[in-house]
Amino acid sequence: MAELTEGRARLRQLAQESGASLASLSAMIGRNTSYLQQFITKGSPRKLEEEDRRKLAEFFGVPEAELGAPLQDFKEKSYATIPSVRRDPSGWVDIARLDVGASAGPGATPGEERSFDAFRFSRRWLREQGLEAALLSSITVEGDSMEPLLHDGDEILVDRSPKPFRDGVHVVWLGDSLMVKRVASAGGGRFALLSQNLAYPPVDVAADELEIIGRVVWKGGRV
Structure with missing residues (x-):
């Protein structure tokens, strides 16, 4: 099992709190249903693609930095995060x-x-x-x-x-x-x-x- 980085741990926590399965979240961002499960447990991919991270952050209503975005990238975002x-x-x-x-x-x-x-x-x-x-x-x-x-x-x-x-x-x-x-x-x-x-x-x-x-x-x- 891959080391559970802060971003992976936060994603797992948010999914559990929301009651949304990792499979449904994977489908929501246009990936195969095992994508986020593999990301959390196997570390593959090593980090989320920017668009995937953005969609998940909007869904949960949290800053992208909580899901592993570089802090500098997050500071440069000018838009407000609106959860779907x-x-x-x-x-x-x-x-x-x-x-x-x-x-x-x-x-x-x-x-x-x-x-x-x-x-x-x-x-x-x-x-x-x-x-x-x-x-x-x-x-x-x-x-x-x-x-x-x-x-x-x-x-x-x-x-x-x-x-x-x-x-x-x-x-x-x-x-x-x-x-x-x-x-x-x-x-x-x-x-x-x-x-x-x-x-x-x-x-x-x-x-x-x-x-x-x-x-x-x-x-x-x-x-």
Whole structure:
């Protein structure tokens, strides 16, 4: 086992306190699920890449220096660290609301992906649903093709955890468009994108044309 440096020890402590698994944190930063486990226990890699360190620091709401950033590098940072998920010892967790719209119509190119607010969820409820806060985010529905299930302006919680695909409502990239549709396997390496509003016909796409971002697991909106 590698020597547990201050940065590695702090990362392990933060993960334990937040209730987020090292596997889910690895997936959050775009790495394979064993990446952070190997970093902590085997010392491989020797240090975190700057972008990985930045994402983790934002998630935990701590300075990058706590995760091994050179102090001089940290002093030169001019931006404020804004956590994508804020931790609360009372049993609640804040899930980021992203400044992104997923079209429920013909498709639209979203704006900048940044957090501007948060929804607060019970940690216990998330555990009961089998959801990990590190892999959740909230975005806005745009358009009417998913009515009456989803309405224009509704906000949806998207689970980005790497699970085997099953039919359901997903947020997907199709070309340059971010969309929310019911996605069904059509066989032969193809998928059907289905709208709840029957005025919109199904869209048949090849698997390599589609990127499934995550499954919609909750919705909120005005009555």
